[in-house]
Every structure is written in structure tokens, then in C-alpha cells.
Amino acid sequence: MNALMQALSQNWGDLATALGQHLFLSLVAVVLGCVISVPLGVYLTRHRRLAGPVLTVVSVIQTIPSLALLGFMIPLLGIGTVPAVIALTLYALLPMVRNTYTGIQEVDRSLIESATGMGMTRRQILWMVELPMARGIIIAGVRTSAVTTIGVATLATFIGAGGLGDIIMRGIDMIDTPTILVGAIPAALLAIVFDVLLMWLDRWLTPRGLRVAARSGQRRADGNVTVETADIRRRGA
């Protein structure tokens, strides 16, 4: 413990910079990933024939070892922040594209039918029905992406993009466990904090009607009878 505190005070100045870089890399990658993935997922639900091939490509990217993916960036874009962000973004795509696609696919067909039959345009159906209904699954994808990205961002150090990976690498080079931990623990905490923040965001965004529906499934099953008989009694009287 003492050794850890010592390592912490020794790396204090670097830690702040590294944490800042790490946050920046991860945030930019996840936000960019979102901006690409959600519209792409929506597009695929409109052109379902493309869904298979596109999802395959995105999955293949995911299977490339993260270190290798960062390595590929060097001949293309050199080293530094830009290639790191691009690699991380590519890596973040899959969960978000896949969840957006399946989330919208799984919206009850009868809702889409009644929405269309009532005269809603495609755009209105997307914004007023499909996205609100698929919201939970889409945010689950964002959470997965965020946690993975924060982890993978520790490797950005290898192409000179900084981040907490710098401190971890220094610890490894010096064979000094406390220094490794000074880099690794904040990285882990960062992932947890992001996950929790996104979970809160999800709860906050869940429309009350959907929470009610989930909770009252059981209650409605037996509450049903009383409500109906009460109605009948009222009409009978």
C-alpha cells in the first residue's frame, strides 16, 4: 500500500495528463462511434439486404486484435492521436451498430402497422416510435462500446497517443507493480464510472410508460378481472 502511495505521488503530474488524454481518446471514439453507428444501424433496417454484409464487416474489425488494429494505423496515418482515435472508433462500432439494428428490428410490428395506418411518415415513425422503443437496447450497445473502448485505449500508448497506457507501460518497463497499478486502477475506475453514468442516462431516458408496462405485467394479469367486473357493474346499474 505504501509502495502504491509512493508510486502515485511520483507519477501524480503524469497521471493527470494521462487521465486527460485517456478520457479524450475514449470519449471522442465513443461519440464518433455513436454518430456513425446509430444512423448506420437505422439505415440497415431500411435496407435489410445490406445488413448481413455490413454487420459481417463490422464484426471482422472487432476480431482484429486491438494491438494489431492500432499497428495497422501506422503505415496509413502515422502515429499520434488521430490514428488512435480512428482505430478506437472502428473498434467501438460493432456493439452499437448491431444493437441499433436489432433494437429497431424487434419493435413490435403491430406498432409500426398502426403508426403507418394512422398516417405517420417514415421519419415520424423512426423518431416517435422506433427510436424510443429501441432506446434501451441501443444504450446497452453504447455501454458495451464505452467499457471496451476505455480498456483498449490503454494500448494507444504504442502509437504515441498517450493515455493511462503510458504509465502502465512505464511500470512494465521498470518491472514496478505499483506504477502499473497507478495506471491500471484509474483505467478500471474510469470504465466503471462510465458504465454507471450510462446506466443512469438509460433510466432517465426510459419513458414512464415503458417502466409501467414492465412492472405491471404481473399486476395487470390479475388486476384485469376486477377492473372489468367493476365496469360491468357500473353499466348494469
Place this chain on the structure above:
Amino acid sequence: MEKFAVEFRNVSKSYGDHPVVRDISFAVAVGQLVTLIGPSGCGKTTTLKMVNRLIEPTSGTLLVHGEDVRRRNPVELRRSIGYVIQQIGLFPHLTIEENIALVPRLNRQDKRAYLRRAEELLDLIGLDPARFRHRYPGELSGGQQQRVGVARALAADPDIILMDEPFSALDPISRESLQDELLRLQGTLRKTILFVTHDMDEAMKLADNIILMKDGEIVQADSPDQILRHPKDEFVRDFVGEKRFRQAAWSAVAGDVMTNAVTISPSRGLAEAVHLMGRQRVNGLMVTDNHQHYLGVVGAEEVYRNYGNERQTVADVMNRDLPVVSEDTPLPRVLAAMESGRGYLPVLDANRKLLGVVTRASVIRLVVETYRGGAANERTDAGVVAKLG
């Protein structure tokens, strides 16, 4: 104003080589409720969905208020036509009020106006606005949800409403009550309604006209009464069901439902009449002469009004103006005559001889027997007129 709200002219629809609707033509007059009925796969739902262009016909012309639907913008067309589906399709993330007000909101109506409209409609469908407007669909029973579904279809005050098996997923009690509700609403609103169902009882109950379909073709399009009277072929007979032909009210005549009358001679006193009514547990006696010729009726009413006068006889107080029917009077006319009379009707032969009496109880007995599958033509002979109390 044009006569027909919806008109199909030689409309066909096929998917590839597979025809679903074959060259059908029919028209729905403004304010009519028409049911499309037939076995599954007969093309009834496809036919319905062509009206609001959820499905486009392969050939033929479809007119809504005299205008070819292909010339209309589908979104605008749909907003001017109400739509109710079997799965109800309320949006679970919106409140009841927001669900109902959706189309007016899409039409950019004033917010205060459409919220007031939602309140009106909740009232109309029998859900207390104060209790339900801010609830969510997930908190309502199936029957209540579909009431909201109907309200939502009415929100923009469309002339035409399409209903695709709207009540078939509900439990029988909710279904009955929603059917009654629809009839009540239709009585005041007079919308043009196209109603798809596979349930003949429902069609008979609701429809002004029934369009019976099979394999994408119209087999018979007629009023429920005409279909019962003149089923076009074996398929129609089968589909409508033998039972329904038997229990069809028009086939019964007064003779089928009459029961033995309790009679009294005109010279009897009123105390005797009261005694007889009490013993036989009836509230009216048929007054006949010695040859069973009908003279009139003495009911509890006449007796009690004149009871104080000890010298009066049945002949003095009896009512001679009650409507009477003959043995072969059809049941609808019997019932109509009963409405204007007393709840019991003397049945006479050509010589005004009393054959029996039709009472409310004897009519109900006929209905019960037909439902049980008993012979409708057997005479009921319970031997009482109208039971007291």
C-alpha cells in the same frame, strides 16, 4: 355529396403468381357499417388495407369519396381514415391522452384543441378522463385498451373507419361490450365503417351489409337478413351455420311461441278474477264466451281500478282494444304488437276463437330452446300467461 364513401371497381391483388384478391367490385354507402367476412386467407384483410393504401392493388380502381386513391398522398389519405387493428397497437411509451391525440398532433392542430378532443373521446368511450388520461396503455386491460384504440381512430373525426378484427383478441365479455359500444357510437356518429371479422355472430350483430368472401372473391354481398333468407350457395349456408338459420327470428311465427291461456267467462265477478289470477300466478286473463270466442282481456290493472264496485263483472271492465295476432303472424310483428300492448298477446284463429297467448316468457323460452338445439317448432305449453312478479 357523393353516394359512396368507398368503391372498389374490378380490384385485384396478387403477390407474384399468387392471387389474393380477384377482380372484386363493391361499394359502401356513406354512413354504412359493412363487414368483410370469410375464412382465413380469403383476402378480407388485404381488401381492407387497400383502402388506406397499406397495400396497393395490382389492378383495378379504388375510389374513396369518389376520388381515385392513387391520386392521393398516402400519408394524408391515412390521416383522413380511422384505423383500428386486432393487436390494438397503442404506443406503450405514450399516455392514453397522447395516444388518442396523436393524429391531430401530427396534423399540427392546436394543442389545447386536441387535448380537449382527447377528453371528449375518453368520455364518449366510457373511460373517465380524470382517471385515465395520464395512464399508460400497459396499465389498462385489453378491453380498455381497445376502447382507447377506437377513440384514437375517431380523434381526427374521419368519415371512414377501417377496423381489422378489432375485437377478436378480447375475452368474450369485453368483446360483447365493445360491440355494443360500437353500435351505440355508430347510432350517433354515422361513420362509414369497413369491419373485417371471421366471426359470423359479430357480423350479424353489427353489419348493415355483409360481404362474404372466399378465395379472394366475393361470394355474396347482402344485408344480414337477406343472407339468412337467401343464402346463395352451400358455402354460404355452411359458413353462416345451420344453427343460425334455425334460430333466425323471422322463421318463427306466433304459433311457435304461444302458450295456453288462462280464461274466464264474462259474467264472473272481479273477486273471482283476482282469485284466479292468484291461483294461476298470472297477471292477465283472457275473457272468452262458452265457445272459446275471444271477447277481451282483463288484467290486474282493470280489476284493481274497479274493485270497489261489487256489482261489476268481468264483462264490464275488460279491455277490448288490446292488439291481437293470428297463428301465422311472423315473430317480429308479434314483438312489435307486444311493445304497444301489455306484454301478452291473444292469438286468434279466423273465427276469433282463442288459440293461446304469447307472453314475454314464452318468447324467451323459444330463444333458449333454439340455443340448446331443441326443435324450435315444438309448441311451448307451460300453461301460464305472464308470471306475476
